[in-house]
Amino acid sequence: MSVEEQQRRSRxxxxxxxxxxxxxxxxxxxxxxxxxSMVVPVLGLxxxxxxxxxxxxxxxxxxxxxxxxICTPLLGRVGDVVGKQKMLVVTMxxxxxxxxxxxxxxxxxxxxxxxxxxxxxxxVLPLSFGIIRxxxxxxxxxTALSVIAALGSVGFAVGIVVAGPIVDGLGYAWLxxxxxxxxxxxxxxxxxxxxxxxxxxxxxxxLLPAVLLAGWLVALLLGISRGNEWGWASxxxxxxxxxxxxxxxxxxxVENRARVPMIDMRMMRQRGVWTSNxxxxxxxxxxxxSFGFLPQFLQTPSSAGYGFGATIAxxxxxxxxxxxxxxxxxxxxxPLVKRLxxxxxxxxxxxxxxxxxxxxxxxxxxxWQIVAATTLQGLGNGLVFGSLAGVVIASVPASQxxxxxxxxxxxxxIGGSVGSAVMxxxxxxxVGVGGLPAEGGYVIGFALIAVAMVLAALVACAIPGAGxxxxxxxxxxxxxxxxxxxxxxRVLAPGSSVGV
Numbered sequence: 001m002s003v004e005e006q007q008r009r010s011r012x013x014x015x016x017x018x019x020x021x022x023x024x025x026x027x028x029x030x031x032x033x034x035x036x037s038m039v040v041p042v043l044g045l046x047x048x049x050x051x052x053x054x055x056x057x058x059x060x061x062x063x064x065x066x067x068x069x070i071c072t073p074l075l076g077r078v079g080d081v082v083g084k085q086k087m088l089v090v091t092m093x094x095x096x097x098x099x100x101x102x103x104x105x106x107x108x109x110x111x112x113x114x115x116x117x118x119x120x121x122x123x124v125l126p127l128s129f130g131i132i133r134x135x136x137x138x139x140x141x142x143t144a145l146s147v148i149a150a151l152g153s154v155g156f157a158v159g160i161v162v163a164g165p166i167v168d169g170l171g172y173a174w175l176x177x178x179x180x181x182x183x184x185x186x187x188x189x190x191x192x193x194x195x196x197x198x199x200x201x202x203x204x205x206x207l208l209p210a211v212l213l214a215g216w217l218v219a220l221l222l223g224i225s226r227g228n229e230w231g232w233a234s235x236x237x238x239x240x241x242x243x244x245x246x247x248x249x250x251x252x253x254v255e256n257r258a259r260v261p262m263i264d265m266r267m268m269r270q271r272g273v274w275t276s277n278x279x280x281x282x283x284x285x286x287x288x289x290s291f292g293f294l295p296q297f298l299q300t301p302s303s304a305g306y307g308f309g310a311t312i313a314x315x316x317x318x319x320x321x322x323x324x325x326x327x328x329x330x331x332x333x334x335p336l337v338k339r340l341x342x343x344x345x346x347x348x349x350x351x352x353x354x355x356x357x358x359x360x361x362x363x364x365x366x367x368w369q370i371v372a373a374t375t376l377q378g379l380g381n382g383l384v385f386g387s388l389a390g391v392v393i394a395s396v397p398a399s400q401x402x403x404x405x406x407x408x409x410x411x412x413x414i415g416g417s418v419g420s421a422v423m424x425x426x427x428x429x430x431v432g433v434g435g436l437p438a439e440g441g442y443v444i445g446f447a448l449i450a451v452a453m454v455l456a457a458l459v460a461c462a463i464p465g466a467g468x469x470x471x472x473x474x475x476x477x478x479x480x481x482x483x484x485x486x487x488x489x490r491v492l493a494p495g496s497s498v499g500v
Contacts, residue, residue, distance in 0.1 A: 018135055018136045018137060018140065018144075020193045020194075021131065021132075021135055021136075021193065021194050021195070022132075022136070022144055022148075024186060024189045024190055024193055024194055025128040025131065025132070025148060025194075026147070026148065026151060027182065027185075027186045027189070028088065028091075028092055028124050028128065028183070028186045028190065029124055029125060029128055029148055029151045029155070030151055030155050030182075031092075031095060031121075031179050031182045031183045031186060032095060032121040032122070032124045032125070032155070033151060033155020033156055033158075033159065034155050034158060034159040034162075034179060035064070035095070035099070035118055035121065035159070035176075035179050036064065036065075036068070036155065036156055036159060037155070037156040037158075037159030037160050037163075037291065038159040038160070038162065038163045038166070038175045038179075039060050039061055039064075039163070039175060040061060040159070040160055040163070040291065040295065041160055041163045041164065041295040041312050041315065041316065042163055042167055042172055042175070042312065043057050043058060043060060043061065045167065045172055045312075046060060046108075046111070046172060049172060050106075050107070050108040050111065051108075052108045056108055057108065059108075059112050060108075060111055060112060060115055061115075062221070062417075063112045063113075063115045063116050063119070064115040064116070064118060064119050065119070065221065065413055065416065065417050066116070066119065066217070066218060066221050066222070066417075067115070067116040067117070067118070067119020067120065067122070068119040068120075068121070068122030068410075068413050069119075069122070069217045069221060069410050069413045069414055069417070070119075070122075070213070070214045070217050070218065071119055071120045071121075071122045071123055072122035072123060072125065072126060072407075072409050072410040072413065073126070073213065073263065073407045073410050074123070074210055074213070074214075075087055075090075075091060075120065075122070075123025075126070075127065076123060076125075076126030076127065076130070076404075076405065076407070077206075077210075077263070078123075079123065079126065079127045079130060080130070083196060084127045084130045084131050084134065085131065085190065085194050085195065085196050086196075087123060087127055088123075088124065088127045088128070088131070088190050088194065089187050089190045089191050091120060091121055091123040091124050091127060092121075092124070092183050092184075092186045092187035092190055093183075093184075093187045094117055094118070094120040094121060095118055095120070095121040095124075095179070095183040096180050096183040096184040096187060097117060098114050098115065098116075098117030098118035098119075098120070098121075099114075099118060099176045099177070099179045099180035099183060100176075100180050101113070101114035101117065102114035102115065102118065102176040103173045103174075103176035103177045103180060104173075114176075121183075122409065122410070122413070125148075125405065125409040126404075126405040126407075126409060128148055129145065129148070129149075129389055129393055129405040130405070131194065132144045132145055132148065133145075133393055135194075135195055142334045142337065142338070142390055143331070143334040145334075145386075145389045145390045145393065146330055146331075146333040146334045146337070146386035146387065146389070146390065147330045147331060147386070148389070149330070149385045149386050149387075149388065149389035149390075151327070151330070156287060156288075156291060158323045160291055160295060160315075160316055160319055161316035161317065161319055161320045161323055162316065163175060163312060163316060164311065164312035164313030164314070164315070164316045164317075165313050165316070166178070167312060168312070168313055206258055206261055208254055208258070209251060209254050209255050209258055209261060209263070212247055212250055212251035212254055213251050213263075215243075215247040215251075216243075216244045216245075216246075216247035216248040216250075216251055217244075217414070219240045219241070219243045219244035219247060220240070220241070220244035220248075220414070221414070221417045222240055223236075223237050223240030223241045223244060224417055224418055224421040226240075227421055227425065232425075252265065263407060267395075267396050267404060268407070270395045270396065271395075271462065271463070271464055272391045272392065272394065272395030272463065272464050273392055273395050273396065273404060273408075275391075275459055275460065275462045275463045275464075276388045276391045276392045276395075276408055276463070277392075277407065277408055277411045278411075278456075278459045279346060279350065279384065279388060279456045279459050279460050279463075280384075280385075280388055280408050280409075280411050280412040280415065281411045281412065281414060281415035281418075282350070282415060282452050282453065282455055282456035282459070283350065283353070283381065283384050283385070283412065283415070283453070283456055284411070284412035284413060284414070284415030284416040284419065285415040285416065285418055285419035285422075285449070285452050286353060286357060286377075286419060286449045286452055286453055287381060287412075287416060287419075288413075288415070288416025288417070288419050288420050289416070289419030289420050289422065289423035289445070289449060290357065290360075290377070290419075290423075290446070290449055291319070293423050293424075293427060293442070293445065294315070294319060294370075294374070295312070295315040295316070295319070296437075297364075297442055298310040298314070298315040298318055298370070299311070299312070299315055300436060300437075301436075304432055304436045304439070305432065305439055306364065306365075306439040306442070308367060318367060318370055318371060318374075319374055321371055321374065321375040321378070322374040322375055322377055322378035323378060324378070325375045325376075325378035325379045325382065326378035326379065326381050326382035326385075327382070328382075329378075329379050329382035329383055329386070330382050330385075330386045333345065333382065333383055333386030333387055334386070334390075336383070337386075337387055337390065342387045342388075342390065342391045342463055342464070343460065343461065343463040343464070345383050345384075345386075345387045346383070346384050346387050346388065346391075346460040346463055347457050347460045347461060348380075348383060349379075349380040349381065349382070349383030349384035349387070350380065350384060350453050350454075350456040350457040350460055351380070351453070351454075351457050352376055352377070352379055352380030352383070353376075353377050353380035353381060353384075353453045353456075354450045354451075354453035354454045354456075354457065355376060355450075356373045356374065356376040356377035356380065356450075357373070357377065357446050357447075357449040357450040357453060358446075358447065358450035359372075359373045359376075360373045360374075360446045361442075361443050361444075361446035361447040361450060362443075364442075380453075384456075388408060389405060389408070391463060391464070392404050392405050392408050393405055395464075419449070419452075422445075422448065423445045423448075423449075426441055426444050426445040426448065427441040427442060427445055428441070429441060430444075
């Protein structure tokens with residue numbers, strides 16, 4: 001028995017059974033991902049209810065993505081330092097409080113502020129990945145990672161599906177009341193049933209790298225999200241993008257020189273890490289942009305020459321098979337990875353999504369064509385997300401599990417923000433009958449997503465063939481500048497390895 005397994009067993013108590021822990025983590029991740037997307041099909045309704053314009057209402061989604069992009073890596077790193085279980089309780093509490101404020105909000109800016117608070121829930125993904133690695137038996141770890149990762153994709157699609165019935169039956173405020181109850185219960189369950197995590201490092205938090213990371217992410221995503229409204233060649237947008245570039249360079253320099261870096265740049269250069277991050281960014285590009293605009297496409301009246309005049313609920317029903325497919329394939333991903341290797345599974349998943357989006361661009365005259373394509377896309381996303389988490393975690397030491405997986409989830413959000421902005425720019429640039437977007441804009445947009453997925457497949461070919469969750473121990477990445485706890489010294493001792 002390995003030293004890591006002995007330490008895990010010595011910590012486990014009856015309340016910390018891994019199956020119970022998995023159930024709590026699944027609920028927490030599902031709540032976060034649902035909140036990510038449930039507002040997408042009802043932004044127009046929120047604009048009417050809050051008496052504001054559509055551009056301002058869009059910040060209900062943008063603010064959430066901005067906050068999650070910043071909080072995901074930060075809370076993952078804090079969890080590595082102070083304990084993942086403690087930070088997961090804090091994260092769930094922030095989601096619950098943010099949901100309460102959003103449900104009670106009567107002003108658009110109060111709602112946007114509540115969404116910023118909800119964005120702290122981004123930490124649930126890296127913290128969950130880290131807890132699984134710390135607490136789960138080796139035979140169950142890969143499957144648990146695959147299912148939790150797949151929930152990130154499934155939750156986004158399900159959020160769009162359930163938004164219509166909730167709004168029709170209860171009102172849009174219940175898009176926040178229901179998650180508030182679930183996340184509050186998840187916080188309590190985490191405190192009582194998830195075992196306390198080992199603290200891998202006792203050190204000060206890297207404040208300057210955190211500020212710089214937040215700075216360039218805010219500047220980048222703000223510039224991208226407002227580019228269509230302000231003009232891509234306008235001084236504010238160009239200034240934000242230039243500032244993002246400068247701050248990003250400064251962040252990398254500081255991280256490389258910091259005695260206690262927030263993100264070890266040598267870790268980010270590991271092949272399993274950088275390939276997973278690039279693929280995750282491309283897939284996020286496709287997922288957010290497609291599901292952000294497919295409901296709009298489906299809800300367009302047929303008098304425009306395309307579309308089906310679907311209601312919010314009907315458009316959700318059309319996309320439901322995609323969510324089901326993504327969830328079901330999550331259970332089969334781990335066996336496929338063990339049999340074929342992560343590289344083959346991820347390449348297959350990205351090519352499936354490329355075919356799906358390409359077919360939507362060409363064939364979209366019948367509802368069954370949309371259902372078939374989005375179902376294929378759901379299968380592809382499930383394969384990719386269910387594999388990437390294991391590749392990243394297997395490529396880094398246990399002390400960096402939280403921040404590495406958090407950065408991967410964060411890059412997915414950044415890719416989604418870029419994708420949404422690009423899709424919006426393409427679609428709104430083509431105006432058709434009655435001021436509605438022209439069909440050609442959607443065709444070009446979905447074709448661009450298909451191209452992005454082909455690029456993702458090319459990058460996925462560089463994923464380590466036998467590393468990660470296929471069974472071979474990854475190369476160690478140890479930082480001599482870190483102060484590692486005694487237990488970690490034993491795990492990272494010469495001749496030992498940290499694997500999944």
